[in-house]
Amino acid sequence: MINKNSGISRSTILGYPRLGAERQLKKATEAYWAHKITAEDLLQVARQLRLDRWAEQRQAGLDELPSNDFSLYDQMLDAAWMLGAIPDRHRGHAGLDRYFAMARGTDEAEPLEMTKWFDTNYHYLVPELGPDTEFRLDPTKPLAEFDEALRAGYLTRPVIIGPVSFLLLSKPAWEGGDFQPLELLDRLVPLYAELLSRLAERGVEWVQVDEPCLVTNQPDSVLQQVDSVYRLLAAVRQRPKIIIASYFGRLGAALPVLAGTPIDGLALDLTGAGAANLDDLERLGGLPGRRLIAGVIDGRNIWAADLPRTFESAQRAARLAGEVAVAASCSLLHVPLDVTRDSGLAASYPGWFSFARQKLSEIVILARGLNEGAAAIAAELGASTDARQARLNSPLVVNPAVRRRAAAVGAADLDRGSGYPERRDEQRAQLGLPDVPTTTIGSFPQTRGLRRARAKLRCGELSPAAYDEVMRDEVRSVITEQEHLGLDVLVHGEPERNDMVQYFAEQLDGYVATEQGWVQSYGTRYVRPPILLGDVSRPAPMTVEWARFAQSLTDRPVKGMLTGPVTMLAWSFVRDDQPPAETARQVALALRDEVTDLEAAGIKIIQVDEPALRETLPLRAADRAEYLRWAVESFRLTVGGVANRTQIHTHMCYAEFGDVLDAIIAMDADVISLEAARSKMAIVADLAAAGYPNEVGPGVWDIHSPRVPDTDEIVDHLRTALAAFGDRVWANPDCGLKTRGYPEARSSLANLVAAAEQVRQDS
Ligand code: GLN
Numbered sequence: 001m002i003n004k005n006s007g008i009s010r011s012t013i014l015g016y017p018r019l020g021a022e023r024q025l026k027k028a029t030e031a032y033w034a035h036k037i038t039a040e041d042l043l044q045v046a047r048q049l050r051l052d053r054w055a056e057q058r059q060a061g062l063d064e065l066p067s068n069d070f071s072l073y074d075q076m077l078d079a080a081w082m083l084g085a086i087p088d089r090h091r092g093h094a095g096l097d098r099y100f101a102m103a104r105g106t107d108e109a110e111p112l113e114m115t116k117w118f119d120t121n122y123h124y125l126v127p128e129l130g131p132d133t134e135f136r137l138d139p140t141k142p143l144a145e146f147d148e149a150l151r152a153g154y155l156t157r158p159v160i161i162g163p164v165s166f167l168l169l170s171k172p173a174w175e176g177g178d179f180q181p182l183e184l185l186d187r188l189v190p191l192y193a194e195l196l197s198r199l200a201e202r203g204v205e206w207v208q209v210d211e212p213c214l215v216t217n218q219p220d221s222v223l224q225q226v227d228s229v230y231r232l233l234a235a236v237r238q239r240p241k242i243i244i245a246s247y248f249g250r251l252g253a254a255l256p257v258l259a260g261t262p263i264d265g266l267a268l269d270l271t272g273a274g275a276a277n278l279d280d281l282e283r284l285g286g287l288p289g290r291r292l293i294a295g296v297i298d299g300r301n302i303w304a305a306d307l308p309r310t311f312e313s314a315q316r317a318a319r320l321a322g323e324v325a326v327a328a329s330c331s332l333l334h335v336p337l338d339v340t341r342d343s344g345l346a347a348s349y350p351g352w353f354s355f356a357r358q359k360l361s362e363i364v365i366l367a368r369g370l371n372e373g374a375a376a377i378a379a380e381l382g383a384s385t386d387a388r389q390a391r392l393n394s395p396l397v398v399n400p401a402v403r404r405r406a407a408a409v410g411a412a413d414l415d416r417g418s419g420y421p422e423r424r425d426e427q428r429a430q431l432g433l434p435d436v437p438t439t440t441i442g443s444f445p446q447t448r449g450l451r452r453a454r455a456k457l458r459c460g461e462l463s464p465a466a467y468d469e470v471m472r473d474e475v476r477s478v479i480t481e482q483e484h485l486g487l488d489v490l491v492h493g494e495p496e497r498n499d500m501v502q503y504f505a506e507q508l509d510g511y512v513a514t515e516q517g518w519v520q521s522y523g524t525r526y527v528r529p530p531i532l533l534g535d536v537s538r539p540a541p542m543t544v545e546w547a548r549f550a551q552s553l554t555d556r557p558v559k560g561m562l563t564g565p566v567t568m569l570a571w572s573f574v575r576d577d578q579p580p581a582e583t584a585r586q587v588a589l590a591l592r593d594e595v596t597d598l599e600a601a602g603i604k605i606i607q608v609d610e611p612a613l614r615e616t617l618p619l620r621a622a623d624r625a626e627y628l629r630w631a632v633e634s635f636r637l638t639v640g641g642v643a644n645r646t647q648i649h650t651h652m653c654y655a656e657f658g659d660v661l662d663a664i665i666a667m668d669a670d671v672i673s674l675e676a677a678r679s680k681m682a683i684v685a686d687l688a689a690a691g692y693p694n695e696v697g698p699g700v701w702d703i704h705s706p707r708v709p710d711t712d713e714i715v716d717h718l719r720t721a722l723a724a725f726g727d728r729v730w731a732n733p734d735c736g737l738k739t740r741g742y743p744e745a746r747s748s749l750a751n752l753v754a755a756a757e758q759v760r761q762d763s
């Protein structure tokens with residue numbers, strides 16, 4: 001059953017970061033948008049970047065390089081382009097301008113919608129398909145990039161998104177009707193067949209067809225379609241060998257289906273939950289005579305691999321297939337480029353981290369071990385173990401006091417003591433708010449002045465004290481602004497926060513920030529997620545002075561504003577040496593101290609934002625209950641220490657909440673504000689159906705657009721909410737205002753206050 005690995009083992013990756021060490025791609029793309037350089041200039045930068053990436057991978061010793069994993073904006077947009085799925089509204093432009101119109105929109109035409117790429121922080125553009133979409137193959141990009149590499153001396157493996165995932169990740173071009181993009185599969189498959197022939201003609205030996213959707217639960221009907229599609233494609237007469245690539249977890253029921261088709265190989269994620277793929281494959285009898293790309297190196301996190309352990313997985317994988325290639329579990333798009341560019345990180349934490357370039361070396365070492373025997377890499381294996389031991393025992397990681405405190409958490413710590421009805425009475429007595437209280441989500445517009453002050457602080461042109469004074473001035477003006485508008489519950493406006501996670505990460509022990517650790521979030525937007533590396537604690541209060549200052553300026557209640565534990569994990573790189581539930585508990589305890597201090601400082605309302613709660617929901621249904629358990633627990637631990645009279649708010653956005661409503665109820669916040677305007681208040685009916693028992697502020701103004709909602713529209717929205725929730729309704733926007741300008745923020749908030757006043761007259 002198990003066959004011996006006969007071929008030599010190779011080293012490869014499924015994809016590589018595109019941004020360039022100096023973020024060249026962003027700079028050139030934005031310069032092109034600003035008409036400062038020509039299309040040809042931009043394409044030249046892109047060409048050079050691709051050549052540099054291949055050279056870098058080859059220099060690291062990688063045998064087999066991918067191509068077409070580069071993109072000027074996004075790989076799904078490239079796929080829509082390749083298949084001719086261009087919405088009519090973007091056809092007014094041609095060439096690059098059409099491409100960027102689809103990505104970013106124009107004055108006349110909305111862009112494609114953007115959404116999260118599985119459970120990563122990368123966002124892709126969602127192709128729009130309808131019953132009359134006419135696909136047309138344009139294979140220029142994959143062919144040109146393959147040729148370009150070949151001319152430079154690299155025989156690459158083009159990466160193409162597979163037809164099933166392409167359709168599953170697309171959306172119906174208009175709402176209403178029950179059209180599903182997957183209905184177009186029969187129409188799409190001939191284009192893929194033609195593409196395979198065209199690739200073969202050019203001399204492509206292997207093509208990588210990505211089907212990441214198969215790691216999510218799919219009904220049997222879809223798996224049957226997968227089976228027939230890949231039988232059809234395998235039967236194409238002149239074609240390259242096909243690797244079907246999966247990533248982000250376990251294939252489960254899709255594994256026997258894929259292995260049962262006559263394709264030439266599979267790429268599997270063998271890390272984390274994906275490790276089970278290896279057991280599953282073993283039970284199936286392996287892939288005799290075929291190829292396995294073994295994703296043993298974690299492609300999504302930044303830790304140096306535990307090489308002896310990953311080597312074991314690689315050896316097991318090698319015994320299961322005719323030929324094995326060592327790889328990372330997914331494209332390296334999701335990690336920063338090179339840890340050595342962060343001088344501080346590399347020096348303070350020797351051997352702890354592995355970014356994309358370092359992962360190449362790890363892959364090459366493991367492949368060498370397979371080919372030459374473990375003895376040949378003994379030194380590397382030993383060094384890896386030593387570095388890992390040093391990390392896990394480092395005082396930067398281990399804080400016994402934090403661990404003791406986390407271990408002592410009991411049920412009582414998660415409990416406010418009284419139920420919502422009692423708390424509500426005490427809160428109403430203390431706060432004295434009108435019906436349908438008005439408030440905002442926290443941030444006020446981040447003006448040019450604020451950004452300039454931050455830049456000046458960074459380059460030393462502004463002293464920290466002078467910077468603080470600029471921020472204090474801003475808080476003063478934000479408070480005056482809100483009093484003027486007549487809002488009931490005020491905020492300080494968050495001017496001092498660069499980012500809602502980074503701001504806290506910088507102040508907590510156990511976190512480290514990077515200088516150069518850029519990761520693409522979407523298009524030319526890159527983020528630098530902080531790294532959770534050790535036990536978390538709060539050396540000093542983080543927000544208390546700002547809240548106290550803001551409260552001192554007004555008689556109205558000012559809401560304290562914190563980022564919740566789930567979001568603090570979701571937008572960071574997390575530890576690989578303890579479960580996320582444990583890390584979340586530590587973060588929650590640190591935040592709990594902040595909540596206690598805010599309450600002691602006279603802050604009567606505290607909001608703990610959890611915008612990421614829904615977005616890190618595990619891909620597999622079976623894993624969700626455990627995630628939601630610790631997510632709810634960490635929220636309750638954060639806020640469980642306050643008195644009944646202190647009102648706890650939470651806020652969530654970026655998602656449909658249908659599958660987390662029970663968790664939202666279990667969080668037991670006194671008030672929740674939710675994104676709602678874009679989905680036309682559909683959330684109100686969902687919450688009512690679920691019996692949401694506490695107070696709720698469904699966002700009545702979509703802050704993602706500069707459009708000012710008029711009073712009547714807000715009144716309508718509020719009446720919808722009032723009909724469902726009676727005296728438990730708040731009036732607030734969808735989300736924070738930091739990306740908005742003052743003119744529209746002012747007008748919209750004035751209308752919001754007027755609308756609340758109007759509905760108060762209703763009864
Ligand atoms: N309090 C944050 C703000 O207002 C919330 C941001 C968010 O939900 N993403 O900006």
Ligand code: ZN
Pocket residue numbers: 441611651652653654734735736
């Ligand atoms: Zn929000």
